[in-house]
Amino acid sequence: xxxxxxxxxxxxxxxxxxxxxxxxxxxxxxxxxxxxxxxxxxxxxxxxxxxxxxxxxxxxxxxxxxxxxxxxxxxxxxxxxxxxxxxxxxxxxxxxxxxxxxxxxxxxxxxxxxxxxxxxxxxxxxxxxxxxxxxxxxxxxxxxxxxxxxxxxxxxxxxxxxxxxxxxxxxxxxxxxxxxxxxxxxxxxxxx
Numbered sequence: 682x683x684x685x686x687x688x689x690x691x692x693x694x695x696x697x698x699x700x701x702x703x704x705x706x707x708x709x710x711x712x713x714x715x716x717x718x719x720x721x722x723x724x725x726x727x728x729x730x731x732x733x734x735x736x737x738x739x740x741x742x743x744x745x746x747x748x749x750x751x752x753x754x755x756x757x758x759x760x761x762x763x764x765x766x767x768x769x770x771x772x773x774x775x776x777x778x779x780x781x782x783x784x785x786x787x788x789x790x791x792x793x794x795x796x797x798x799x800x801x802x803x804x805x806x807x808x809x810x811x812x813x814x815x816x817x818x819x820x821x822x823x824x825x826x827x828x829x830x831x832x833x834x835x836x837x838x839x840x841x842x843x844x845x846x847x848x849x850x851x852x853x854x855x856x857x858x859x860x861x862x863x864x865x866x867x868x869x870x871x872x873x
Contacts, residue, residue: 685762692732695759700742707867709735711797711860712790714867718859719789730786733768737790749773749780776837782844792841795833796856799823802830804869811871812860817853 716734
């Protein structure tokens, strides 16, 4: 990994320059935590993976119709390394980007982006409103209900799990465990 990786502080400042909603910031923090978790698990550069997770939706709030294209522009203007820009753009593969995830970092981001939303939505309808007592079984139950968190593209999650050679249950469990690490910051500590 290159040494010109932006710091977390730089990435967070850039994210906040283009995103003001609490929902967008919490989603970015959740994806960052999951990316850091997987980087540790796969013995990869946790800081690089973390900033990619943090910044992956930098353009979404202001430019939803140009998602991923505008991100490339913003990150390029800010001197981000091509490897990280490519990872960000690849998370929209098949939806708003033609960049297919190839590296482990790209595959993980692609697999977990939508899943963090489903995990968060599942946690919020529980009595505890928390990820701290959430299980993969609960998420899988909600998975089957297509009207629940209808905006979550479940086929992307399954495609991503396939790219990683992971079972859906294991991917869900890893995402829950990672989100527990930042439960307070993402509003999912609840009342456990």
